Amino acid sequence: MSEPVTLQLLREWGLPDAGGSKKSRGQVVVVGGSPRSPGAVLLSAEATLRVGAGRVGLAVPAALAPSLGPAMPEAGVYELPTGSGPLDDALRSGLESADAVLLGPGFDDPDATRAALQTVAGADIDRLVLDAFALGILPSFDRGILPSDLLINANEEEAELLLERDLSADREADIVEIARRYDAVVHCFGTVAHPDGRCWQAEPGGSGLGTAGSGDVLSGAITGFAALGMEPERAAVWGGWTHARAGDRLTERVGVGFLARDLLPELTAVVHES
Helix, strand or coil, rough: EECCCCCCHHHHHHCCCCCCCCCCCEEEEEEECCCCCHHHHHHHHHHHHHHHCEEEEEEECCCCCCHHHHCCCCCEECCCCCCHHHHHHHHHHHHHHHCEECCCCCCCCCHHHHHHHHHCCCCCCCCEEEEEEEHHHHCCCHHCCCCCEEEEEECHHHHHHHHCCCCCCHHHHHHHHHHHHHHEEEECEEEEEECCCCEEEEECCHHHHCCCCCHHHHHHHHHHHHHHCHHHHHHHHHHHHHHHHHHHHHHHHHHCCCCHHHHHHHHHHHHCCC
16 A cells, blocks of 8 residues: 655655755766757756756767757766767766766667666666666666666656556556566656555646656656655655646646746745745
């Protein structure tokens, strides 16, 4: 039986002390991007900062790197190696000093995604969040080389890829099965499951969230909370709640038709109202 996610529960859990510097508030690296979807990493990266993380870096294909720095002056920018090439010293240092790494936003090629995950997994990473194209390759990837602290942010189609079957009528049981199969905390449409069977259920937000880039904002919010030092399941619950309530605020104010980037400042407002 899942535990309902309420504002009272979140207030009981609380938020980590932000501390006095950008380093104490958590560091993130977002790995992803492609020529077709260069903006996804920007949405995810800004979301990490909007929920309280202190620093963020973007690890992207070399062709994208020159344009993303000016697009997000708050972020450091690293170049991903081509194919299965080795990490350079700067990116390795960035990954290994990060409190949380998000991999997947903006990738659009399974082979490139697999190569990036294989390369990043070779670094000494404490906490990894997987999203988007990274989930399509996870069933055939060696879980043993990934960090023990693994979070998965899946939509319904991605959940079916992870299960390698259709979702059943019992969503909670399906999400718990994914969590156990991949030894990961899983967020899917308001449901959060831990490998030990614990489960939480929040209202997933309204239809306005069904817009391009919304999932990138969600994965960034989860990663930002993870970088603050929350337990993985609490980071997933907080991230899902904050994303959904941001959508609710916009729907009440402007109606359906807002953009994913409109969610970003709302994240901060929701955190401070909570």
